[in-house]
Amino acid sequence: MLRVNAFSLSSNDKTLIQNLSFSIADGHVLSIMGPSGIGKSSLLNFLSGTLSPSLTVSGEAFLNDIALHTQPTETRKVGLLQQMPLLFPHMSIIENLLFALPDKTRKPDRLPLAHDALKRLGMTDKANALPKDLSGGQQARVALLRTLLSQPDYLLLDEPFSKLDPALRRDVRAFVLAEIRQANIPALLVTHDSDDAKAMEGECLELSIVKF
Amino acid sequence: MPLKHIKWITGFITALLILPIAIGLVGTLLPAFHYFPPLGEYGFSVSPWINVFSQGEFYAGLKLTLITGIGAPILALWLALSLLAWGYQRPFFKKIEALLSPILAIPHAAIAIGLLFLLSPSGWLVRLFSPWLTGFERxxxxxxxxxxxxxxxxxxxxIKEMPYLLFVMLAAMKSIQARESIHACQALGYSRFTLWRKVLIPQLYPIIRLPIFIVVAFSLTVVDLALVIGPNTPSTLAVTLxxxxxxxxxxxxxxxSAGAIALMITIAMVLGGWELAHRAFSAATRCERSNGKRRGASDTLLGAGVIIGLITLVSAxxxxxxxPFWSLxxxxxxxxxxxSQWTWxxxxxxxxxxxxxxxxxxxxALFAxxxxxxxxxxxxxxKRHQQKSSTNHEQQHAFDWLIYVPIxxxxxxxxxxxxxLLIYLNLNGDLCAIIALHLMYVLPYVYLTLKGPYLAYNEDYxxxxxxxxxxxxxHYISVKLAMLKxxxxxxxxxxxxxxxxxxxPTLIAGEGRYSTLTTEAVAQAASGDRKQVGSMAMLQALFPVMVFWLAQIIPSRWTTWRLATKKRIIKAFTKKDKTCSA
Known part of the structure; x- marks a missing residue:
């Protein structure tokens, strides 16, 4: 369970978000919508621990009642998926997946685990392909599985579908939701598209400009 | 790079850049006033200056330096601009662009020696027309x-500078939206050369000002090129010094030393004069640019520049x-x-x-x-850390101008x-000293080549x-550097x-104890042993071209090769397993 308490964000004395609180149960996706520039991405940066120092924030975040906001990024075990799939172009697909497996995974288990992930994608023939040989939809799916293989404790999705064409979007959305349910971790989705929010079958928060 | 103590590192590198410059300057300035502890001179006097100004060689050298050092950049700039205006974005020009980097890579001494073989009275050009046209039997x-x-x-x-300027200009064209301007002006009926002169060159010049200054400073101070192909007795000031x-x-x-200070002042004055001349010229032509004339006399000037520019490239x-002809x-x-006969x-x-x-x-070269x-x-x-933390992205970093000073x-x-200083440190004649001095001249070019792509890297990866x-x-190495290959x-x-x-740098730091292809080729260029000099110059040209060629082909194929090798290894292992189990 991911819980955010009284989150406020301001930039250059301009309040963007005030007193936002929510909680997300394991295996569920909370969607956040709102106009651009409202601070959606900053909320994700707050949760992942990469907030730019020029912004002022207050508020708390807890994962299973353990404080997150006091930890540095590297100990938070956060998974983040962005618009760009960010697959490493100089590594094959299987290498990209192996890259994400935690150190503690035993050596003989590593390759089978990565191959299992490929099988779930239905792309076993692409193990030695390079990211540039994959379609946009395939790249998005590999990127999600790569993130999940790193066994994050919670997942942040920053408009991960916006670069896909509409026909693909539906498939990828369903795939993402199914995988999140299987991994049984809380996920937060930031999007412009209300269809994204609907497809995630969870709560949806609309952020609007703070008025005084 | 997960760096800590950014401020300390910045300070340390800044000191590292400033220190040799400061010592080099002080080490020239003090002897110029007759203060030179190594020879037991502790008193200041202006006698070195009196000596310099009483030498006829100084004035003759200065005159030659000014003629060659101002003439060459102006001509190189004219030819480069003409070629660019003529060929920019035309299909055949891509081929000329591809030829630029080998010429850029080749040491100027090698080109000078090649020119010697081409242009000297017994050179290939005279041979080509003799005796059938010229009647020369000797x-x-x-x-x-x-x-x-x-x-x-x-x-x-x-020959050395025109390709460099052309290269710099082609890189700068991306930032001035040239294609749109060309289309707009052509639609208004402007001839190609006139639109370049009136619209594009004025936009281009400020971007390439610094590379032009480097070219001017190089022309005024070059020693090796002038030793091989320049005038002697009197020679240019740099060679005289x-x-x-x-x-x-x-x-x-x-x-x-006093002469060297005079040369530095000359550079500063020429660069100042160059800038003033540019301002005066652009102020004078400002009205003329908007007089609406679609073509003009400058078209002929740029057209002539194209022909001469092409001749220059062909001679290079x-x-x-x-x-290689001479060495074989x-x-x-x-x-x-x-x-008539060939041999190894x-x-x-x-x-x-x-x-x-x-x-x-x-x-x-490798170590430096x-x-x-x-x-x-x-x-x-x-620099990236500093850019990230400051809101003003255009802020100039100390490195950006400091790096140009040695050039x-x-x-x-x-x-x-x-x-x-090297003598004091007991490093004179040491290989480390040569590498250190080379580093001073290699670093600016490496830094400037790397700067654009490095700062443009998508840090999200x-x-x-x-x-x-x-x-x-x-990950800094296996992800970021690997992607920046x-x-x-x-x-x-x-x-x-x-x-x-x-x-x-090789000659001074090495004190002649370490010879390289360049020092030896320059030393022997005048010897007349064309066969040996040809071999040296050929190797001197060959290595950089080869390294450039490898730098082109390796990065794009690296991943494919790596994966193929990995596959082969895995295959070999599984085969062995199978035979074992069978």
């Missing part, structure tokens, strides 16, 4: 190279092609266009010497360039000042890598070719 009694007016030196400088510094009479050093290539010739009598003997005989020279050259790449990465990482200062004088698996140092390889090739071309 080389004419002309002075074609090393002419007293410096014309051949200017030509050699243009070089002779004075090497004079067995050590007191000539004071005069030489012919000069380079001639280098057994018998090549005067009016013969080609050697020249190269075989010179092999031990060539091997030693190549080994020295490559070791120095690898260190330069490391320092450049460190500098760019601190703009005249090597002559400055390096002799540093030599005194690295952030994502560390989110997946937190190992900052390892093309830029890193190009920067390496650039640094490598700069190092191979160095003449004075």
């Amino acid at each position: 080389p004419p009694n002309w002075i074609t190279v090393q002419d007293p007016y410096g014309a051949s030196l200017i030509f050699a400088l243009i 070089f002779r004075w510094f090497n004079d067995p009479d050590l007191t000539m050093r004071y005069t030489a 290539f012919t000069a380079l092609i001639l280098l 010739a057994k018998r090549w009598r005067f009016p013969d266009t080609l050697p 003997v020249n190269i075989e005989r010179a092999a031990p010497l060539l091997m030693e020279l190549s080994a020295n050259t490559l070791i120095i 360039t690898v260190i330069a790449c490391g320092i450049s990465l460190l500098m760019l990482e601190t 703009l200062l005249p090597q002559i004088g400055f390096l002799f000042g540093l030599h005194v 690295l952030l994502q890598a560390n989110r997946l698996n937190h190992r900052p140092w390892r 093309p830029a890193l390889f190009t920067a390496f090739a650039m640094g490598f070719s700069v190092s191979i071309a160095q003449y004075l």
Whole structure:
């Protein structure tokens, strides 16, 4: 369970978000919508621990009642998926997946685990392909599985579908939701598209400009 | 790079950049006023200056320096602009663009030696037209190279500088939306050359101002090129100073130091004058630009520039092609266009010497360039951190101008000042000292080549890598640097070719104990042993071209090769397993 308490964000004395609180149960996706520039991405940066120092924030975040906001990024075990799939172009697909497996995974288990992930994608023939040989939809799916293989404790999705064409979007959305349910971790989705929010079958928060 | 203490690192590198410059300057300035502790001189006096100004050679040298040092950049700029205006975005011009980087990579001494073979009275050009056209049965009694007016030196400088300027201009074209301007002006009925002169060149010039200054400073101070193909007695000021510094009479050093300071002041004044002239010229032509005339006399000027520019490029290539001819010739009598007998003997005989020279050259270049790449990465990482934390992205970093100082200062004088430091440190004649001096000239080029791609790198890849698996140092290398391979390889090739071309740094730091292909080729250029000099110049040209070529092909194929090798290894292992179990 991911819980955010009284989150406020301001930039250059301009309040963007005030007193936002929510909680997300394991295996569920909370969607956040709102106009651009409202601070959606900053909320994700707050949760992942990469907030730019020029912004002022207050508020708390807890994962299973353990404080997150006091930890540095590297100990938070956060998974983040962005618009760009960010697959490493100089590594094959299987290498990209192996890259994400935690150190503690035993050596003989590593390759089978990565191959299992490929099988779930239905792309076993692409193990030695390079990211540039994959379609946009395939790249998005590999990127999600790569993130999940790193066994994050919670997942942040920053408009991960916006670069896909509409026909693909539906498939990828369903795939993402199914995988999140299987991994049984809380996920937060930031999007412009209300269809994204609907497809995630969870709560949806609309952020609007703070008025005084 | 997960760096800590950014401020300390920045300060340290800044000190590292400033220190040699400061010492070199002080080491030139003090002897210029007769203060030189190594020779037991502790009193200040202006006698070196009186000496300099009483030498006729100084004035003659200064005159030649000004003619060649101002003439060559102006002509090179004219030709480069003409070629660019003529060919920009035309399909065939891509081929010329592809030829630029080999010319850029080749050390200027090699090109000068090639020109010597081409243009001298017994050179290939005269041979080509003899005796059927000229009637010469023996080389004419002309002075074609090393002419007293410096014309051949200017030509050699243009061959080196025009491709460089063209290269810089092509890179700068991206930032001025040239294509749109060209279309708009053509739609208004402007001729190609006029629209370039009125619209594009005024936009282009401010961006390439600094590279032009580098070219001017280089032309005013070049020593090796002038030794090979420039006038002698009197020679250019830089060469005269070089002779004075090497004079067995050590007191000539004071005069030489004063002369070196005079040369620095000359550079500053020429650059100042250049800038003033540019401002005056653009102010004077401002009204004329909007007078609505669609074509003008400048079209002819740029058109002529195209023809001369092409001739220059062709001579550069012919000069380079001639280098191996000489090293493979057994018998090549005067009016013969080609050697009548060929042989490997020249190269075989010179092999031990060539091997030693190549080994020295490559070791120095390798170390200097690898260190330069490391320092450049460190500098760019601190710059990136600073850019990230400050809101003003255009803020100039100290590195950005400091890095140019060693290229703009005249090597002559400055390096002799540093030599005194090397003697104090007991490093004179040491290989480390040569590498350190090379580093000073390699670093700026490596840094500048790497800067654009490094700062444009999408940091999200690295952030994502560390989110997946937190190992900052390892991922810096295996993700960020691995993705920047093309830029890193190009920067390496650039640094490598700069190092191979160095003449004075090798000579001064090495005190003649370490010879490289460049120092030996320049020293023997005048010897007349064309076969040996040809071999040296050929190797000198070959190494940078090869490194540039490798830098082009390796990064794009690396991943494919790596995966193929991995596959083969895995296959071999599984086969072994199968045979074991069977």
